[in-house]
Amino acid sequence: MKAQTLYDKLWDAHVVRQEADGTALIYIDRHLVHEVTSPQAFEGLKLAGRKVWRTASILAVADHNVPTTGRAQGIADPISRLQVETLDSNCAEFGVNEFKMSDVRQGIVHVIGPEQGATLPGMTVVCGDSHTSTHGAFAALAFGIGTSEVEHVMATQCLLMKKTRTMQVLVEGALGRGVTAKDIALAVIGKIGTAGGTGYAIEFAGSTIRGLSMEGRMTLCNMAIEAGARAGMVAADYTTINYLKGRPFAPHGESWDKAVAYWHTLHSDDGAQFDAVVKLDAIQIKPQVTWGTSPEMVVAIDGRVPDPATMSDAVKRHAAERALQYMGLAANTPITEINIDKVFIGSCTNSRIEDLRAASEVAKDKHIAANIKLAMVVPGSGLVKQQAEREGLDKIFIAAGFEWREPGCSMCLAMNDDKLLPGERCASTSNRNFEGRQGQGGRTHLVSPEMAAAAAIAGHFIDISTIN
Amino acid sequence: MQKFTLLNGLVVPLDRANVDTDAIIPKQFLKSIKRSGFGPNLFDEWRYLDHGEPGGDNSKRPLNPDFVLNQPRYKGAQILLARENFGCGSSREHAPWALDDYGFRAIIATSFADIFFNNCFKNGLLPIRLAAEQVDELFKAVTAHAGYKLAIDLERQTIGAPDGKVYHFEVESFRKHCLLNGLDDIGLTLQHVDEIKAYEAKRRAAQPWLFA
Numbered sequence: 224m225k226a227q228t229l230y231d232k233l234w235d236a237h238v239v240r241q242e243a244d245g246t247a248l249i250y251i252d253r254h255l256v257h258e259v260t261s262p263q264a265f266e267g268l269k270l271a272g273r274k275v276w277r278t279a280s281i282l283a284v285a286d287h288n289v290p291t292t293g294r295a296q297g298i299a300d301p302i303s304r305l306q307v308e309t310l311d312s313n314c315a316e317f318g319v320n321e322f323k324m325s326d327v328r329q330g331i332v333h334v335i336g337p338e339q340g341a342t343l344p345g346m347t348v349v350c351g352d353s354h355t356s357t358h359g360a361f362a363a364l365a366f367g368i369g370t371s372e373v374e375h376v377m378a379t380q381c382l383l384m385k386k387t388r389t390m391q392v393l394v395e396g397a398l399g400r401g402v403t404a405k406d407i408a409l410a411v412i413g414k415i416g417t418a419g420g421t422g423y424a425i426e427f428a429g430s431t432i433r434g435l436s437m438e439g440r441m442t443l444c445n446m447a448i449e450a451g452a453r454a455g456m457v458a459a460d461y462t463t464i465n466y467l468k469g470r471p472f473a474p475h476g477e478s479w480d481k482a483v484a485y486w487h488t489l490h491s492d493d494g495a496q497f498d499a500v501v502k503l504d505a506i507q508i509k510p511q512v513t514w515g516t517s518p519e520m521v522v523a524i525d526g527r528v529p530d531p532a533t534m535s536d537a538v539k540r541h542a543a544e545r546a547l548q549y550m551g552l553a554a555n556t557p558i559t560e561i562n563i564d565k566v567f568i569g570s571c572t573n574s575r576i577e578d579l580r581a582a583s584e585v586a587k588d589k590h591i592a593a594n595i596k597l598a599m600v601v602p603g604s605g606l607v608k609q610q611a612e613r614e615g616l617d618k619i620f621i622a623a624g625f626e627w628r629e630p631g632c633s634m635c636l637a638m639n640d641d642k643l644l645p646g647e648r649c650a651s652t653s654n655r656n657f658e659g660r661q662g663q664g665g666r667t668h669l670v671s672p673e674m675a676a677a678a679a680i681a682g683h684f685i686d687i688s689t690i691n
Numbered sequence: 692m693q694k695f696t697l698l699n700g701l702v703v704p705l706d707r708a709n710v711d712t713d714a715i716i717p718k719q720f721l722k723s724i725k726r727s728g729f730g731p732n733l734f735d736e737w738r739y740l741d742h743g744e745p746g747g748d749n750s751k752r753p754l755n756p757d758f759v760l761n762q763p764r765y766k767g768a769q770i771l772l773a774r775e776n777f778g779c780g781s782s783r784e785h786a787p788w789a790l791d792d793y794g795f796r797a798i799i800a801t802s803f804a805d806i807f808f809n810n811c812f813k814n815g816l817l818p819i820r821l822a823a824e825q826v827d828e829l830f831k832a833v834t835a836h837a838g839y840k841l842a843i844d845l846e847r848q849t850i851g852a853p854d855g856k857v858y859h860f861e862v863e864s865f866r867k868h869c870l871l872n873g874l875d876d877i878g879l880t881l882q883h884v885d886e887i888k889a890y891e892a893k894r895r896a897a898q899p900w901l902f903a
């Protein structure tokens with residue numbers, strides 16, 4: 224048989240029916256649901272008198288709108304509250320499993336899926352959220368969908384789609400000191416651009432990727448969408464399997480053994496052909512910092528803000544000029560001379576236990592700089608928070624002047640009360656530095672958790688690989 | 692879903708690359724549990740000089756005169772002309788809902804982000820990819836001529852310009868069929884209930900842990 228890519232295997236295993244023009248009906252194993260993109264889908268079902276095809280495939284949680292302080296008082300903002308209450312009532316009405324705001328298992332949808340073992344190798348995983356690509360770290364075919372498709376999956380357990388092209392991002396070698404999966408992700412985006420992966424499913428492979436923990440692989444796949452790829456994925460191996468063992472939704476006993484045997488087949492075959500291959504040498508990757516309003520506007524920490532005048536492509540030059548103006552930065556400024564006002568450690572990119580451990584390591588026995596107005600740590604889930612507290616990480620952060628919050632999306636997109644004020648500059652571990660993303664007029668620089676913590680201590684960006 | 696067949700519409704040029712979904716409809720407006728009413732807040736942060744909140748009265752807000760949508764000559768535009776990677780960012784369907792609610796029926800750009808592209812078709816909006824030189828040409832023409840209109844014929848997959856020039860565009864046959872006929876995807880899929888059930892039964896037998 225022809226050598227297959229991981230994507231080919233996952234695709235073939237899910238085709239229910241195939242049209243002549245290549246459009247296929249694809250079966251969906253897991254559907255994750257949150258409060259922002261589901262109300263109109265539930266409403267559509269009700270209006271059409273349709274039922275949910277397989278309620279057990281759905282796991283719901285509120286994350287985008289939830290407050291990160293004072294949970295006991297409920298949600299103050301009436302519009303946010305209505306959205307969360309609407310999710311609660313829809314889940315109750317349709318019999319969908321939901322982790323409510325008061326549940327310790329509540330958290331960011333892309334953190335809790337894997338944490339619960341609700342994301343498994345070989346699955347198709349969808350969610351009305353673009354960062355669903357995160358779940359591909361488990362050798363799953365996972366991608367974000369719009370609300371019409373949320374409704375479509377609820378009603379039919381399937382999606383209509385066409386096979387995409389495949390891209391292999393091959394990273395080989397050992398990572399330098401202080402260089403993380405986040406830096407790999409940003410370096411890839413810097414190299415191929417935010418549209419470089421459009422129309423592709425990306426598989427991350429190579430010795431560097433095999434050496435990453437599941438947390439690191441999730442960070443990487445999470446950012447696949449920022450490179451334009453709807454899906455990112457990593458082959459299943461012992462790291463994947465060990466992570467899943469014993470998780471509540473993962474198989475147990477005999478079923479576990481059967482599953483593991485199958486999961487071992489979930490990798491690209493030797494000699495499998497990709498439509499595109501991008502190679503990176505791990506040792507060349509330095510800690511990354513974005514300087515503009517698109518994740519592709521990124522440089523290494525020892526670099527400078529680029530000068531638009533040197534850009535030959537007019538569209539790029541224009542975009543860079545706009546970005547510098549929005550970001551309040553002068554061309555050629557060394558990145559390490561950029562002072563910041565706020566620090567956000569959280570989001571589905573970097574809010575897992577390993578991220579918090581790494582950041583706390585940097586913050587330990589230190590204090591945030593005088594110019595930092597707010598440094599906050601928002602764990603990805605109630606269980607991550609609990610684990611961190613067991614390890615005493617909360618105490619380290621609090622002693623260093625950070626705020627220790629309740630789980631949710633928080634200042635990743637500022638739909639709740641956590642936002643930047645106009646002109647404020649933030650070192651953020653999230654995934655998008657778009658204009659206004661963290662609050663109108665706010666300026667976002669994307670970095671790894673270590674780099675964010677180091678920037679909080681120094682008051683400006685600083686090369687993590689040069690500090691002790 | 693609204694059908695899309697022929698459109699002879701006024702064009703507005705939005706000369707930016709990487710227009711993201713946060714720019715198309717800022718997140719404070721995503722708190723709505725409805726599908727409609729997003730039009731007044733389309734491009735909110737670019738369109739108005741103040742900060743908009745959901746449920747606010749948009750008619751009294753100060754407009755940004757420099758933003759292209761606010762220029763009187765583009766009032767009533769149904770075709771949005773943009774650059775590369777339009778609609779990047781989130782999967783929120785609020786972005787096409789807002790464009791649709793504002794009155795747009797088609798978007799012409801060099802390239803689109805995948806999820807956004809897909810979401811457009813589900814909402815009767817036609818996203819059209821043209822080559823960078825063609826998009827450039829259109830930008831020049833639109834800015835040079837007030838009242839510039841394009842005639843889009845989905846059936847024939849053509850865009851007719853006032854100077855007689857005709858641009859051909861690609862569209863997947865299945866999507867074209869659905870758009871031309873205003874077909875609802877769910878209804879179409881449910882014609883294959885038996886196949887879905889058969890597939891599901893097979894899967895349940897082979898990988899029972901997925902159904903626990």
Ligand code: SF4
Nearest residue numbers: 354570571632635636
């Ligand atoms: S943490 Fe940010 S990117 Fe992730 S799901 Fe929440 S809002 Fe989206």
